[in-house]
Amino acid sequence: MAEENEFEPVIVGFFCNWCTATAADLAGTLRMQYPPNVRPIRTMCSGSVDPVYVLRALLGGADGVIVGGCPPGDCHYVNGNYKARRRMAILKTILDTLGLENNRVWIRWISAAEGAKFARTMNEITKSLKKLGPNPISKDWSI
Amino acid sequence: MERYAFISTGNQGALGAVRQFLASLLEKKLVDALLVPLELPTGDNVVPTIVSRPEQIQAANPLAPVMPVNAARLVSRITMISPSPDRLGVVLRPCELRALVELVKLKQASLDKLLLIGVDCFGTYSVNDYEKSAREGSSPTEDLLGRAQGGKEAPMLRKACQICEYPVPMGADLTIGLIGVDLGRGILLVGGTPEGEKVMQELGLEEAKSEERQSAISKLIEERTGKKEALLKQTREEVSGLDKMMATLATCINCHNCKTACPLCYCKECFFDSPVFEFEAEKYLGWAKRKGALRMPNDTLLFHLTRLNHMVVSCVGCGLCTEACPNDIPVSDIFRLVGEQVQKMFDYVPGRSLDEELPLTTFKEEELPDIGM
Numbered sequence: 001m002a003e004e005n006e007f008e009p010v011i012v013g014f015f016c017n018w019c020t021a022t023a024a025d026l027a028g029t030l031r032m033q034y035p036p037n038v039r040p041i042r043t044m045c046s047g048s049v050d051p052v053y054v055l056r057a058l059l060g061g062a063d064g065v066i067v068g069g070c071p072p073g074d075c076h077y078v079n080g081n082y083k084a085r086r087r088m089a090i091l092k093t094i095l096d097t098l099g100l101e102n103n104r105v106w107i108r109w110i111s112a113a114e115g116a117k118f119a120r121t122m123n124e125i126t127k128s129l130k131k132l133g134p135n136p137i138s139k140d141w142s143i
Numbered sequence: 144m145e146r147y148a149f150i151s152t153g154n155q156g157a158l159g160a161v162r163q164f165l166a167s168l169l170e171k172k173l174v175d176a177l178l179v180p181l182e183l184p185t186g187d188n189v190v191p192t193i194v195s196r197p198e199q200i201q202a203a204n205p206l207a208p209v210m211p212v213n214a215a216r217l218v219s220r221i222t223m224i225s226p227s228p229d230r231l232g233v234v235l236r237p238c239e240l241r242a243l244v245e246l247v248k249l250k251q252a253s254l255d256k257l258l259l260i261g262v263d264c265f266g267t268y269s270v271n272d273y274e275k276s277a278r279e280g281s282s283p284t285e286d287l288l289g290r291a292q293g294g295k296e297a298p299m300l301r302k303a304c305q306i307c308e309y310p311v312p313m314g315a316d317l318t319i320g321l322i323g324v325d326l327g328r329g330i331l332l333v334g335g336t337p338e339g340e341k342v343m344q345e346l347g348l349e350e351a352k353s354e355e356r357q358s359a360i361s362k363l364i365e366e367r368t369g370k371k372e373a374l375l376k377q378t379r380e381e382v383s384g385l386d387k388m389m390a391t392l393a394t395c396i397n398c399h400n401c402k403t404a405c406p407l408c409y410c411k412e413c414f415f416d417s418p419v420f421e422f423e424a425e426k427y428l429g430w431a432k433r434k435g436a437l438r439m440p441n442d443t444l445l446f447h448l449t450r451l452n453h454m455v456v457s458c459v460g461c462g463l464c465t466e467a468c469p470n471d472i473p474v475s476d477i478f479r480l481v482g483e484q485v486q487k488m489f490d491y492v493p494g495r496s497l498d499e500e501l502p503l504t505t506f507k508e509e510e511l512p513d514i515g516m
Contacts, residue, residue, distance in 0.1 A: 051449070051452040052449045052452065056445065061433065069515075071515075073508065079506065082507075082508065085506070085514050086502065086511070087452070087503070088515075089488065090485050090502075090503070093484050094448065094452060094481050094484075095448075096484075097481045097485075098477075099382075099384040100384070100385060108515055109515045141431075141434040141436035141437055141438055143385075143438070
């Protein structure tokens, strides 16, 4: 049931070219339906995502950020996703320690053939953020 | 197994013994130069100085409770382009030595031909407090050493020092031992590596024992750890959540002085000072339009969160960031609070050992199973 003025979260996605972006394409060719809330950004590797990009999106007003990469062991560049895993873990610990909502930052391993998982994940994050509500930072001009 | 020796000058106490020891290193050519804090000839400050002549050591005072800059940055500056050609002894506090080890891992300094001389640390005052105290006539050095020996509180100690659980240098060739030592008599010299023990032999120092040292150290660490836990708990309450965080950063003016003072922030051009952060007018006005307003200079919270992400893994808690802040923001408290949590994830102690890789430059294939699932 569509409510008027229902909150539509703005989600920024950093998807690795070889796995997650390909999965996104696959979801498209399979005509899978998923909410349009994600703004996808294709990066060559999840390991090339500097945490500052994630923070920039979050502090800029995105309600959630998701980083998608190849599953551990299958990185196209051998070990980029291992580095991404550490960086995102550190980012989430920092946000958590400072009481800034770290459940708005997601990281998921979605490989190229997992179009269905991609669609499912987009669904999952949209639902979760709808429940969480808008990011309080998005209205805060003093940050 | 550490080797101990007492160095005593009879009536000149700890400082006299330290000066005698350092001068003998130069006299016997065991080092060609020493980087050591020296009392300035005019004015009340003690600054790291490269000393090449033994006579100058009479002004040396590594026991003075003041640390205007983290000497690790200075060792990095000296050895970055090329390693030291001569034998250079560097006299460092525990946090300075730890920061130096981290900088070596970051390829910003070289330990070649360096003799690492650590000094036990009872803590330091801010530069202004030190100057004021010295102007008022008493010797801050003797005052602090006296309090430390007598188990008395030292209220002027910087917060970062009050909560530091590393009063003893880690990995030094030689350590000037003060904890658990009768400072009226002299100091305890500790040889921590084969290199250090060789120097002790060449100095002809008689081997000694110290039963009190270990227990005095454990006691001090226990006190400091207790204070740390209390302070960090308080800090967490004071900055937790966006509102409280922004209240803490209300006076932040984005001067980036905390980054400049930090020994670990070594980037020649910080991301935030680079063209990446030079925006056209449309960008600023666009942001202001979207949110209704835009604090200028912008990206205050982003700067601190990014600096945390980039370097908190190596934060040694020296506290110079807070000292550098023109508006007294407790940057060091925030970085220690977060640093502890992040370092705990990898069981990492910055500067503990050259063999431990920086957590951000390495990984394990099996780890952090909750991330990504």
